Each structure stands twice: as C-alpha cells, then as structure tokens.
Amino acid sequence: MDGASPELDFSLAKEADFGEVMSISGDIYGGIDYLPARYHAWLKQPSRKVILAKSKGRVVALVSTNIVDDGHTVVLEGLRVTPKERGKGIAGLIQRYCLDLIRNQFPEVKVRRYSRSGHFEPESLSKFRLICRQEILALHFNLEEVRPKLDAAIAQLKVSGTEWEDPILLQASDVKRVFLNPCVVDNVLPGRTIIQDWAPYKPLESNLETLLKRDLFWMADSKEEPKVLTLGTAPYRIPIEAECHRFNIDIFGKHFPHARNQFLAQLQHGTSALQGPLYCLLYLAPSLWQEMLSFCQSSLGLRKERDIEGQNVLETEV
Ligand SMILES: CC(C)(COP(=O)(O)OP(=O)(O)OC[C@H]1O[C@@H](n2cnc3c(N)ncnc32)[C@H](O)[C@@H]1OP(=O)(O)O)[C@@H](O)C(=O)NCCC(=O)NCCS
Structure with missing residues (x-):
C-alpha cells in the first residue's frame, strides 16, 4: 500500500451519481468500458445492488453485486477505484463491505463469482477456484x-x-x-x-x-x-x-x-x-x-x- 486508506462511506448508487462515476472511470479499459451503457439499467435490476464508496463526499470506488443461480451466488462486477486512490486497499474494502452486506441480507448466498482479466500465479489461486x-x-x-x-x-x-x-x-x-x-x-x-x-x-x-x-x-x-x-x-x-x-x-x-x-x-x-x-x-x-x-x-x-x-x-x- 502506498498510503493510508481514506475514511469511506458506503451507499447505494443513484441516478444522480452517474456523472461522478463516469469521471472516476475515464481511463477504464482504454475507452471501451461497458459501464456508461449499463449504469442506468443496473440501478433498476431488483437482483442487483450498485455500491459506491465515498471519501469526503466524493465517489472513489464502485462495485456491483448481482444475485444469480437461484439465489446461491453473488456475482461481483464493475469494480473500479478512482486512479488517485489506487493502491490503498480501497478495492479490498468495498468488496468486503459488499460481502458483509450479502452475508447479512442473503444468508442463502454461499458462493461469490467474478470474471477477471489476466494471468494468475498459483498462490493467488489458493484463494479462488478457476472455473474457466x-x-x-x-x-x-x-x-x-x-x-x-x-x-x-x-x-x-x-x-x-x-x-x-x-x-x-x-x-x-x-x-x-x-x-x-x-x-x-x-x-x-x-x-x-x-x-x-x-x-x-x-x-x-x-x-x-x-x-x-x-x-x-x-x-x-x-x-x-x-x-x-x-x-x-x-x-x-x-x-x-x-x-x-x-x-x-x-x-x-x-x-x-x-x-x-x-x-x-x-x-x-x-x-x-x-x-x-x-x-x-x-x-x-x-x-x-x-x-x-x-x-x-x-x-x-x-x-x-x-x-x-x-x-x-x-x-x-x-
Ligand atoms: C483493479 C482496481 C479496482 C484495484 O483497486 P485498488 O484499490 O488499487 O486495489 P487494492 O489496493 O484494494 O488492491 C488489492 C485488493 O483488490 C482486489 N482486486 C484487485 N484487482 C481486482 C480485480 N480486477 N477484481 C477483483 N478484485 C481485485 C484484490 O484481490 C485485493 O483484495 P484483498 O485486499 O481482499 O486481497 C483498480 O486498479 C482499478 O480501478 N482498475 C481499473 C478497473 C479495473 O481493472 N477493474 C477490475 C475489474 S476486472
């Protein structure tokens, strides 16, 4: 970690947050980000929660949880942290907040899945199973x-x-x-x-x-x-x-x-x-x-x- 993680407030994303979410997403995936096209539809899906982390009132991170597989799996999508705040553990914190929320509100959810680009060293896979x-x-x-x-x-x-x-x-x-x-x-x-x-x-x-x-x-x-x-x-x-x-x-x-x-x-x-x-x-x-x-x-x-x-x-x- 390069610095101390800032104090974070977590909340559900709203339509009005769209502009700020886009402003922290400028560099994501070199301009081919799917979130601008998905954001509004995501907010309306009953199985989904879009969670924001804010520091001093400003959006610094986003992740979405979607409950699928007959209610047994939560899929995490759209994870992003504003470039200036990366390397301070915020991605870990927002994901942990979401998983606590899921454990409390949906005890029948036993598994978390997500897709991630890259190659993984064997040690990182001790935490996860590679499905495909x-x-x-x-x-x-x-x-x-x-x-x-x-x-x-x-x-x-x-x-x-x-x-x-x-x-x-x-x-x-x-x-x-x-x-x-x-x-x-x-x-x-x-x-x-x-x-x-x-x-x-x-x-x-x-x-x-x-x-x-x-x-x-x-x-x-x-x-x-x-x-x-x-x-x-x-x-x-x-x-x-x-x-x-x-x-x-x-x-x-x-x-x-x-x-x-x-x-x-x-x-x-x-x-x-x-x-x-x-x-x-x-x-x-x-x-x-x-x-x-x-x-x-x-x-x-x-x-x-x-x-x-x-x-x-x-x-x-x-
Ligand atoms: C990838 C990104 C979210 C990491 O943010 P960060 O705040 O610098 O990351 P942290 O300092 O919290 O890094 C480590 C934690 O994030 C998790 N993490 C890092 N990259 C991740 C990814 N692509 N998907 C899921 N989790 C990821 C790590 O597992 C770790 O969690 P842990 O603390 O529970 O072990 C950030 O660099 C970013 O926004 N990148 C651009 C968007 C992007 O690539 N998103 C990934 C979606 S595939």
Missing part, C-alpha cells in the same frame, strides 16, 4: 469497410460446400432446451458456465429467464447436438470515439469452423442496422484464438486491435 478461462480477440474496424468483405467471406464459405452450414438464430422458445441440454452443459459450456458480457451464470432456468429479457442474439450450429453456441450482446455505445459501438460475442465450444461461421453470422446479424466504427470483442476457447485471428486477417483484412489478457471466471466462498 476464455481468450479475448479485440477487433476494431469501420463497418462500411468490412461489410463487403464479410459478405464475400460468407459467400466463399458457402461455395466450398462443406465449410458452411447456416448458423441457427435461436428463438426464445428454443433457448432453454438448447442451453440446458446435459451434453451442452458438460461438453460445450466452458466450466459449465454461460458467460454474457463478462458475467458468469450457471445453466439454470432462472438465469436463462433473466438473460432472455436482455437484448441478446442466441445462436447455435444445431438445436439437437450443438458443438458451438454463441451469445451476441446487442452493440452498445462506448466512450472511445464518437459513434463507436462495442459488440461482444461470447463463443462456447471448441469446433473452429462452427465458431467461425457463428462469428460471421453474429457480425452480420448484430450490426445490420449500424454504421461507423465498431469494437468487436470475441471471447473464445484458448485453442481457437490463433486460428480465429488468422481467419480475421486473411479473409476480412482485420488485425488484432490490442492485446487484452484472457478472461478468467473465479469462484470462492462468500
């Missing part, structure tokens, strides 16, 4: 430039005969059957977990009901025996540049051709009404990363925009 790890491929391009290449890449795969099968856009009525299929749970979902835009959910009916209320694109290669499933989160605005959207595609399964086809179909479907710059983030099995990057380079003329360390879903007792 997905690699991240970050692509940044202009939709007008890439759309003709996208259409051409799909057309070329179609004429090859064996490489392409139309990915299936799942209807709400299909989603539970496909995602709760025991073979999918055991063999397709990483660590038996559905990850949507960084948040981990166990494959349970209650979680799927919650996710089905969101603006998501659910895709599969087959309804009966899927090898690959994808979850596209409807593109949302990010602060990095004017008119720029972020499109997250969570890819589950290790079969490269089907993962590639669903990536292309997600991109075509999810961005059809958009133009301008897009930040597309693919979260995928480590074994697929290099092949996906090579395909993006050779067929779409894209390059990796930046290195983002992998996404780890971690779990420990509350």
Whole structure:
C-alpha cells in the first residue's frame, strides 16, 4: 500500500451519481468500458445492488453485486477505484463491505463469482477456484469497410460446400432446451458456465429467464447436438470515439469452423442496422484464438486491435 486508506462511506448508487462515476472511470479499459451503457439499467435490476464508496463526499470506488443461480451466488462486477486512490486497499474494502452486506441480507448466498482479466500465479489461486478461462480477440474496424468483405467471406464459405452450414438464430422458445441440454452443459459450456458480457451464470432456468429479457442474439450450429453456441450482446455505445459501438460475442465450444461461421453470422446479424466504427470483442476457447485471428486477417483484412489478457471466471466462498 502506498498510503493510508481514506475514511469511506458506503451507499447505494443513484441516478444522480452517474456523472461522478463516469469521471472516476475515464481511463477504464482504454475507452471501451461497458459501464456508461449499463449504469442506468443496473440501478433498476431488483437482483442487483450498485455500491459506491465515498471519501469526503466524493465517489472513489464502485462495485456491483448481482444475485444469480437461484439465489446461491453473488456475482461481483464493475469494480473500479478512482486512479488517485489506487493502491490503498480501497478495492479490498468495498468488496468486503459488499460481502458483509450479502452475508447479512442473503444468508442463502454461499458462493461469490467474478470474471477477471489476466494471468494468475498459483498462490493467488489458493484463494479462488478457476472455473474457466476464455481468450479475448479485440477487433476494431469501420463497418462500411468490412461489410463487403464479410459478405464475400460468407459467400466463399458457402461455395466450398462443406465449410458452411447456416448458423441457427435461436428463438426464445428454443433457448432453454438448447442451453440446458446435459451434453451442452458438460461438453460445450466452458466450466459449465454461460458467460454474457463478462458475467458468469450457471445453466439454470432462472438465469436463462433473466438473460432472455436482455437484448441478446442466441445462436447455435444445431438445436439437437450443438458443438458451438454463441451469445451476441446487442452493440452498445462506448466512450472511445464518437459513434463507436462495442459488440461482444461470447463463443462456447471448441469446433473452429462452427465458431467461425457463428462469428460471421453474429457480425452480420448484430450490426445490420449500424454504421461507423465498431469494437468487436470475441471471447473464445484458448485453442481457437490463433486460428480465429488468422481467419480475421486473411479473409476480412482485420488485425488484432490490442492485446487484452484472457478472461478468467473465479469462484470462492462468500
Ligand atoms: C483493479 C482496481 C479496482 C484495484 O483497486 P485498488 O484499490 O488499487 O486495489 P487494492 O489496493 O484494494 O488492491 C488489492 C485488493 O483488490 C482486489 N482486486 C484487485 N484487482 C481486482 C480485480 N480486477 N477484481 C477483483 N478484485 C481485485 C484484490 O484481490 C485485493 O483484495 P484483498 O485486499 O481482499 O486481497 C483498480 O486498479 C482499478 O480501478 N482498475 C481499473 C478497473 C479495473 O481493472 N477493474 C477490475 C475489474 S476486472
């Protein structure tokens, strides 16, 4: 620690705190932060609490808790500390405050989960169980430039005969059957977990009901025996540049051709009404990363925009 931790007051975030939360978030994730797009919706979700830490009346940290998995798990998201106050233990303090709150108000919550980017030394993992790890491929391009290449890449795969099968856009009525299929749970979902835009959910009916209320694109290669499933989160605005959207595609399964086809179909479907710059983030099995990057380079003329360390879903007792 560089200095003594300041006195903190904890409170629930309100709409009126938005400006201050954004002002402490300026450097987060190099301008591709999801919180500006999520903040207002988060405040309205009954299962969620967004907690602020204030020092001398000013916001210095934020974290959100969301109770999922039939009430047994709390997912921590959005952790951030204002740059000037980092290294003083505030992230630890705000998380401890939240966990005390959860223990008191929701004694049935036994497990805490969160996703964190990076590599972990074995000693840090003595505190957590690693549930799964997905690699991240970050692509940044202009939709007008890439759309003709996208259409051409799909057309070329179609004429090859064996490489392409139309990915299936799942209807709400299909989603539970496909995602709760025991073979999918055991063999397709990483660590038996559905990850949507960084948040981990166990494959349970209650979680799927919650996710089905969101603006998501659910895709599969087959309804009966899927090898690959994808979850596209409807593109949302990010602060990095004017008119720029972020499109997250969570890819589950290790079969490269089907993962590639669903990536292309997600991109075509999810961005059809958009133009301008897009930040597309693919979260995928480590074994697929290099092949996906090579395909993006050779067929779409894209390059990796930046290195983002992998996404780890971690779990420990509350
Ligand atoms: C990461 C960040 C929140 C750390 O804040 P900090 O106040 O400097 O951290 P501290 O001095 O409290 O550091 C240690 C504590 O924070 C926890 N921590 C650090 N990074 C963390 C992360 N990415 N996710 C969860 N917990 C984290 C540590 O486990 C430790 O907790 P402990 O005291 O219970 O062991 C801060 O640097 C930040 O806001 N970074 C930008 C946003 C970001 O990367 N957020 C992480 C979300 S994945």
